[in-house]
Amino acid sequence: MSNSHTQDVFTKNNTSPHPAQQREANRFMRSLLSIPVFYKVLIANSFIIFVGATGGTFLASRLNSTPDTPVYLVVFVAVGWLVSVILNFVVLQIAFRPLMDLGKVMSRVQAGERTLRAPLTGTDAQADMLARTFNTMLEAIDEANRLRANQIITAQEQERKRIARELHDETSQVLTSLLISLAILEESINNEEGRQRITETRTLAHQTLRAIRNLSIDLRPSALDDLGLLPALRWYVKEYQQKFPIEVDFQADGFKQRLPAEMETALYRIVQEALTNVAKHSHAHCTTVILREDAEAVYATISDDGQGFDLDQLQKTHGQDRGLGLVGMHERAHLLAGTLTIESTPGVGTTIHVRIPLYTTNATDSEQRKEHVA
C-alpha cells in the first residue's frame, strides 16, 4: 500500500509538475533564451571547461592509486570529448536557431517568395533586431519597386499618349493632304497610264493612313480619354474579333459613371494584355470578358477555353525568359490597391480575376472620381 502510494506520488511528480513550478521553469527557460548568442556560447563553453578541469583534476589525483590508469584515462578522455561535443551541439543549436531560421527565410525570399517575412522570437533581442532590420529592408525594397513600377507605367502611358497624338495630328494630316493632292492630280491627267499610277499611289497612301490610325488607336485610344472604359473596350473587342478567329463575349454590369482615369487605364491595359495573350498563346476559340462594378470595387474577369499553362512553372522562370505581360498586369492592379489572380489549367483554359477597390485610403482617388463625374 505504502509502496503504491510512493509510486503514485512519484508518477504524479514526474508527469505534471506544480503549475507554479512549471511557470518558474518557463520563466527560467525564457531568461536563458534571452541571453545574447555570444554569452550563450561563452556560458556553454565555460561549463564544458569546468567539467573537464574538475574531472581532469579528480582523475589526476587518483592516477597513482589506480592500477589500470591508462584505461581510466582513455575512457575519461573519450567520454569528456563526447560530452563536450554533444553539449556544444545542443547549446549552439539553441543559440543559433533564430539565425538559422533567418537564413532560411532569406534563401526563400531570394528564391522568389517576396511576401515572406522573418519571424520574431520574442526572447532573443539580438536575433529579433536582425530579423526586424531584414523585414524593414524588404519593405523598403518593395516600396522602391512599387514606386519605380508606378513611374515606368506612368511614363509609358504618357509616351504612348504623346506618340498616338503625334501620329494622329501630324502624320495622318499630312497623309490626308497627300490623298487630296493625288485626287486633284488624278482628275487633271488625261494620260491613262499616268492615271493608273496615281490610283495605285492613292491606294497605297490610303492603306498607310489606315495603318497609322490603327497604330495610334492601339497605342492609346482617344475613346478611353474621351468616352471612357466601356466604349474603348467595346471598340477594342470589335477590332480584335476582326483580327483573330476568336469569339469574344463582352459583358458589363453595374457601371453608372466614369471611373477615375488611372483605374480606366489600368483596366483597359489589363484586358488588352489578357486578350493579346489569348490570341498569342492559348489557341482558344472563345473568350469571355466580364466587367462589373458594385459599391466597393470594380471587377474584371477574362477567361478563355484554350490550352492553359503551368503557372507554377512560369513563376520559377527568371530573367529574360519570362514575359512582362502578366507581371505588368499584376503591377497595374497592385498600384491601385487591387488584386489580380490567375487560374490556369493545362488543357482547360485560363481565367484572370481582377478586383480594384473604388475608394482606397488615398483621398485623391475619390476626389478624382468626383472630378470625372462632374
Ligand SMILES: Nc1ncnc2c1ncn2[C@@H]1O[C@H](COP(=O)(O)OP(=O)(O)O)[C@@H](O)[C@H]1O
Ligand atoms: N491565356 C493564356 N493561355 C495560355 N498561355 C498563356 C496565357 N496567358 C499567358 N500564358 C503563358 O504565360 C506566359 C507569360 O505571358 P506574358 O507575361 O504575357 O508574356 P508574353 O506574352 O510576352 O510571353 C506566356 O508566354 C504563355 O506561355
Ligand SMILES: [Mg+2]
Ligand atoms: Mg503577353
